Amino acid sequence: MDNKKFIPPDWAFEFHGHRCPFMPIGYRMGKLALEYLGIEREKDHGFFVFPELGEGHPQTCMMDGIQIATGATYGKVLIAKTFYGKLAATFYHQKKGAVRYSLRPEFVDAMGNFEFFAYRKKGIEPSEIPAAVVDEIINWVYQQTNELMFKVEPKPDFQYTPPKGSFNRTKCSLCGEYVFERYVRMKDGKPVCIPCSGYEKK
């Protein structure tokens, strides 16, 4: 089995900030999804990822691997969590359709036995865990088959339409800073930004 193409480049670890097994798992998931949909890494704004992760739980690092592999980055507004707390993501291309990848529970269970998690559960940050302990689990992940790691589900009915963009902007009449039009609010007959408006966000 040739898993070399699923090993993230060095700069991927530099971007992520530490070595852990989840960034590489997300990287592999992203690579496989591109392959499945028959597309290249996204340069601009035509491909979207909806990870089912949330907050207040571990293993979100997968999403950095997904950003790195697919080019569906947060800065390009191409990745958005669903807050379901699940180890899965749906990948959607406007012309090629959608596919969902999830981690198999058996794989998650097997991974849970590694010493890496004993450290994490004690609250020790990934960059502080001994390198040998981190490498043990990362190397094990590299050796697993795609079939053992991932459940793959085509999502033929999945649809997503990104919000229509506009370059229009207005200066807030109170703070003088620019605001993009869709976020401008009116107060005392003048355009203001949301913080100056004092209005609730929605």
Place this chain on the structure above:
Amino acid sequence: MDNKKFIPPDWAFEFHGHRCPFMPIGYRMGKLALEYLGIEREKDHGFFVFPELGEGHPQTCMMDGIQIATGATYGKVLIAKTFYGKLAATFYHQKKGAVRYSLRPEFVDAMGNFEFFAYRKKGIEPSEIPAAVVDEIINWVYQQTNELMFKVEPKPDFQYTPPKGSFNRTKCSLCGEYVFERYVRMKDGKPVCIPCSGYEKK
């Protein structure tokens, strides 16, 4: 003026997917914020960025530069938009406090005159714009002073407490996939994931 340290590494452009002026602007903003707060690039989970950008408007690419410079990545759940539609971000470290950087309107106006935006407003994606046009605006950005680009505001009262994390997870009794505890719902007396529950998300 030595602006070399504000030029993103090659891998930053590879991560981002295209060359544009906004990724480098966010990179510089992030570098300056780290310097201001006296901290290093974040390896793990102790530093947070709240960009005031939203969706359906341009120039969000700044956030990729911020992720790259600071290590406050989406995958580590360290960056979260406020959806104000403003070209600004607040940087917060639990021990060092907070600072807000925003783009000065005069800088945004000056930048708007470049041919790059004529292409963007016609709907041409950054990777399709002639390299000379892209390089013109990027090089101009590199030559500007920090003072001309950014307004800097200390935010001594800014507070943020990340949600308490838990490793606990449960299998959804319907789909069999793992769900982190805070997202588990109950249906017919059994634990289920949000999609299987049929309940609305909030």
